[in-house]
Every structure is written in structure tokens, then in C-alpha cells.
Amino acid sequence: MSGTTYDFDLFVIGGGSGGVRAARRTAALGKRVAIAEEFRYGGTCVIRGCVPKKLLVYASQFSESFVDAKGYGWTVGERSFSWSELIANKDREIDRLERIYRENLEKSGAQILKTRAVLEGPHEIRLIETGKVVTADKILIATGSRANPHPDLPGAEHCITSNEAFHLKRLPQSIVILGGGYIAVEFANIFLNLGVETTLVYRGKEILQGFDDDLRHELHQAMAKKGVRIRCEDLLKEVVQKADGRFEAHLASGDVLDADEVMLAIGRKANTDDLGCEKAGVELDARGAVVVDDYSRTSAANIYAIGDVVHKLQLTPVAIHEAMCFVDSVFLGKPTKPDYDLVPTAVFSHPEIGTVGATEAEAAREFDEIEVYRAKFRPMKNTLSGRDETMLVKLVVDAASRRVVGAHVLGPDAGEMAQLLGIAVKSGLSKDDFDRTMAVHPTAAEELVTMYTPSYRIRKGEKLAA
Numbered sequence: 001m002s003g004t005t006y007d008f009d010l011f012v013i014g015g016g017s018g019g020v021r022a023a024r025r026t027a028a029l030g031k032r033v034a035i036a037e038e039f040r041y042g043g044t045c046v047i048r049g050c051v052p053k054k055l056l057v058y059a060s061q062f063s064e065s066f067v068d069a070k071g072y073g074w075t076v077g078e079r080s081f082s083w084s085e086l087i088a089n090k091d092r093e094i095d096r097l098e099r100i101y102r103e104n105l106e107k108s109g110a111q112i113l114k115t116r117a118v119l120e121g122p123h124e125i126r127l128i129e130t131g132k133v134v135t136a137d138k139i140l141i142a143t144g145s146r147a148n149p150h151p152d153l154p155g156a157e158h159c160i161t162s163n164e165a166f167h168l169k170r171l172p173q174s175i176v177i178l179g180g181g182y183i184a185v186e187f188a189n190i191f192l193n194l195g196v197e198t199t200l201v202y203r204g205k206e207i208l209q210g211f212d213d214d215l216r217h218e219l220h221q222a223m224a225k226k227g228v229r230i231r232c233e234d235l236l237k238e239v240v241q242k243a244d245g246r247f248e249a250h251l252a253s254g255d256v257l258d259a260d261e262v263m264l265a266i267g268r269k270a271n272t273d274d275l276g277c278e279k280a281g282v283e284l285d286a287r288g289a290v291v292v293d294d295y296s297r298t299s300a301a302n303i304y305a306i307g308d309v310v311h312k313l314q315l316t317p318v319a320i321h322e323a324m325c326f327v328d329s330v331f332l333g334k335p336t337k338p339d340y341d342l343v344p345t346a347v348f349s350h351p352e353i354g355t356v357g358a359t360e361a362e363a364a365r366e367f368d369e370i371e372v373y374r375a376k377f378r379p380m381k382n383t384l385s386g387r388d389e390t391m392l393v394k395l396v397v398d399a400a401s402r403r404v405v406g407a408h409v410l411g412p413d414a415g416e417m418a419q420l421l422g423i424a425v426k427s428g429l430s431k432d433d434f435d436r437t438m439a440v441h442p443t444a445a446e447e448l449v450t451m452y453t454p455s456y457r458i459r460k461g462e463k464l465a466a
């Protein structure tokens with residue numbers, strides 16, 4: 001069959017950030033494109049991830065702002081919080097964003113299908129809604145991922161994941177969260193600041209594995225001081241429902257915690273179940289994620305996969321970047337590999353983390369000698385408010401080339417700073433470039449360009465005074 005005899009030039013399975021971007025861009029090139037989504041357009045990010053999470057983060061920050069206001073002369077009257085109002089407002093905003101996603105798709109000329117779609121062969125896709133089989137020259141799998149359900153845990157059926165956390169009928173009085181990654185840490189902070197008694201149970205030595213150790217430690221201390229009970233090197237062994245409907249979380253340490261809700265935040269699993277990958281010759285890895293080459297191409301020559309379903313970096317901007325590279329490679333004749341190097345990222349905890357590049361430990365392993373510039377200080381906003389919370393700013397520099405190879409911030413607006421630090425570190429700027437950049441005063445970010453002498457060095461793994 002030649003390209004024109006297929007029903008479509010491109011069939012996209014999955015209407016999340018990656019799938020929608022690829023469909024829109026390809027349709028705009030005049031190609032015949034269809035996109036199938038069984039649930040809602042926008043995917044994890046818009047419907048049950050980044051966007052609703054950030055709205056909940058904003059909601060949760062007010063409790064601290066009300067307290068801080070006093071030092072600035074304000075008398076804040078009686079306060080009350082309505083979880084149901086927050087959730088209703090959040091849902092309205094998500095509806096609005098979903099509409100925009102659909103409208104943009106419609107404008108692009110892509111055919112929008114509301115159905116689950118599965119592979120029947122390398123060029124054949126079955127639309128489950130009607131049972132009809134359509135054909136496409138190229139197929140893009142962008143089905144995303146879902147919260148790992150932890151089937152080995154007795155009582156897992158009693159637990160919620162982030163999906164349900166966005167739709168709880170009422171705010172729990174107490175919650176136990178399993179996990180020490182992005183979602184566990186962000187939700188622990190959201191719930192605590194909304195007044196929920198919060199316990200985080202993490203199997204490792206320190207939360208947020210993979211982030212700079214300094215930030216992990218400082219964030220742990222800050223969260224614990226605010227009241228999150230953090231239980232490292234412990235595990236959830238069983239969840240039992242009590243007669244009153246509440247739960248007992250049984251831990252490996254032997255402790256039993258009472259809670260209104262138990263939440264699992266232990267990573268995400270690729271959505272490849274019953275997708276027909278074997279019928280189409282698409283190879284999966286041991287975790288069920290689609291295996292792709294450097295150009296997002298699967299083991300079937302005409303089928304590609306992007307986003308969370310490939311288990312590389314499960315981040316929205318990465319999925320969108322992969323979509324752009326896919327269209328360049330496949331429809332514009334410009335073979336383009338997605339670039340996974342130096343991806344900035346943020347954890348929307350209280351305080352926030354913003355980071356890009358090598359951690360101190362990674363850089364110490366990679367380079368003969370590194371310089372670490374580190375400043376820990378009380379941000380100005382915390383002076384009159386009396387808030388006893390410090391900020392940490394850290395630059396990791398390769399001593400030989402002077403290049404800043406890692407930048408890490410813990411504190412207010414760290415996520416916003418990470419975006420700009422991402423440009424500097426990605427561009428390979430040197431510490432001297434940072435030094436000759438004028439400070440913006442008075443800001444917390446000015447510390448990034450005013451740390452003139454290293455706090456310490458690490459030469460061949462040995463920590464030395466500067």
C-alpha cells in the first residue's frame with residue numbers, strides 16, 4: 001500500500017500534551033491527521049497533573065501568607081477554607097483549558113475522535129467505540145502513564161493516588177502518603193498547608209532521590225519543622241479499613257498510623273496494557289514501556305512513541321519537545337533527536353525546589369575538581385514576617401573549564417529561577433559570566449551572581465576548603 005492509500009498520513013493515539021502537539025503541527029502541514037482520546041483532551045498534565053496540582057499549591061500557600069501578613073502590619077480576620085469550593089473552581093478552570101486544547105486541535109484540521117484506539121497491525125488501528133478499523137501511514141503512540149497501583153500491597157484497594165486526591169469529597173483530617181518523589185513531596189506540602197495532619201513514608205534514606213543532597217536535606221528539615229512527619233527508611237506493609245471507615249497504615253517498622261486517607265505516590269506506569277503493541281510489532285521493556293531509538297521510533301518502522309509511555313523523563317515539556325522532534329524528523333525531513341541533556345525542573349513544595357544540571361555528587365564524580373558556591377540566607381520577605389525559614393542557593397562549577405554545570409535553589413520562586421538558570425547552564429556559561437552579570441537588587445536571585453568565592457572545592461572526591 002502506498003502512503004496515499006491509507007486513511008490517514010498520521011494517526012495519534014492519546015490526546016495529552018505530546019500527542020496533541022504532534023497532531024496539530026502535522027495537520028498544519030496539510031497532512032491527513034486523526035487523533036484518538038478515550039477520556040479528556042489535555043492528558044495527565046492538564047486534567048490530573050501539573051495544572052490542577054499547581055492550583056492546589058497556590059491554594060495551600062495562603063495559610064502561610066495569612067500568618068506572615070501580621071509582621072507587615074495586617075490584621076487578618078477570621079479565616080475559613082472550603083475544599084469543595086476550591087475543587088469546583090479548579091474543575092471549571094480545567095474544563096476551560098480542555099476546551100482550548102480541543103479548539104486548537106479543530107483549528108489545525110486534525111480529525112478528533114473520542115474513542116479508545118488500539119493497534120491491530122503496523123498500519124491498522126481499531127476504534128473501540130465503533131469497532132471500525134482505520135489505516136495510517138505513520139502511527140504515534142502517546143498514551144502516557146498512570147499512577148502505579150502497587151498491587152503487591154495488601155489493602156491497596158483502600159488507597160488513593162493523585163488522581164483521586166484531586167476529587168476528594170472532603171478534605172481529610174489526616175493522610176499517610178507513600179513515596180519520596182515529586183508527587184509525594186508536593187502533595188505532602190499541599191495537604192499540610194491546608195491543615196491536614198500529614199505523614200510521608202519513604203523507603204530510602206532521604207526524600208527526592210536524584211536531586212542535590214543539600215536540597216534534599218534542607219527541604220526535609222523545612223517540611224519537618226512545618227509539621228510533616230517524615231518517616232524515611234520505612235515502608236507501608238498493609239492498609240486496613242476500620243469499622244468507622246477510616247484506615248490503619250501498618251508500617252514495616254511496626255508502627256501503625258491512623259488516617260482518613262492513604263495515598264500512593266510511587267511512580268507511574270506506561271499505558272500500554274491491551275494496546276495491541278505485539279500485533280503491530282512494537283517492543284516493550286520489562287516495565288511495559290515502549291522501547292524507542294534516539295528518534296522516538298519503535299521497533300515497528302512506521303510507529304513512533306513519545307511522552308510518559310516511553311519512560312524517559314516524565315515531564316510535560318519533554319513530551320512536547322519529543323513531539324516537535326518527531327514532526328521535524330518524520331514530516332519535515334529534518335532528522336532531529338530529542339535533547340534530554342540539562343533539563344531544568346521544579347518541585348512545587350514549600351519551600352520550592354528549582355534545579356538544572358549536575359548535582360554536587362554527580363559533578364564530583366565527573367570532573368577532577370569542582371568548586372561549590374553555596375549561600376544559605378533568610379530571604380527578605382521572611383524578615384518582618386518573622387518566618388524562620390532560610391533559602392539555599394548553590395552553583396556547581398567545573399574548576400578546569402569554569403563552566404557552571406549545576407544550579408540548585410531551594411526557596412520562594414525557585415521554580416521560576418530554574419527556567420532562567422536553565423538557559424544559562426544549557427548555554428554553557430562560565431562562573432565568570434555569572435560574576436559579570438549585574439545583580440537585580442533587592443531580590444533573592446541576586447545571590448546567584450554575587451557568590452564571588454567558592455564555599456569549598458572537591459578535588460578527586462576529597463572536600464577541601466576554598
Ligand code: NDP
Nearest residue numbers: 179180181182183184204209265266267268314315346347
Ligand atoms: P517519582 O519517580 O518521582 O517517585 C516515586 C517514589 O516512589 C520514589 O520515592 C520511589 O522510591 C518510591 N517508590 C517506588 N516504588 C515503590 C514501592 N514499591 N514502595 C515504596 N516506594 C516506592 O514518581 P512520582 O509518582 O512522584 O511522579 C511521577 C513522575 O511525574 C515523576 O517522575 C515526574 O517526572 C513527574 N512529575 C513531575 C512534577 C513536576 O515537574 N513538578 C510533579 C509531579 C510529577 P526510590 O526513590 O527509592 O526509587
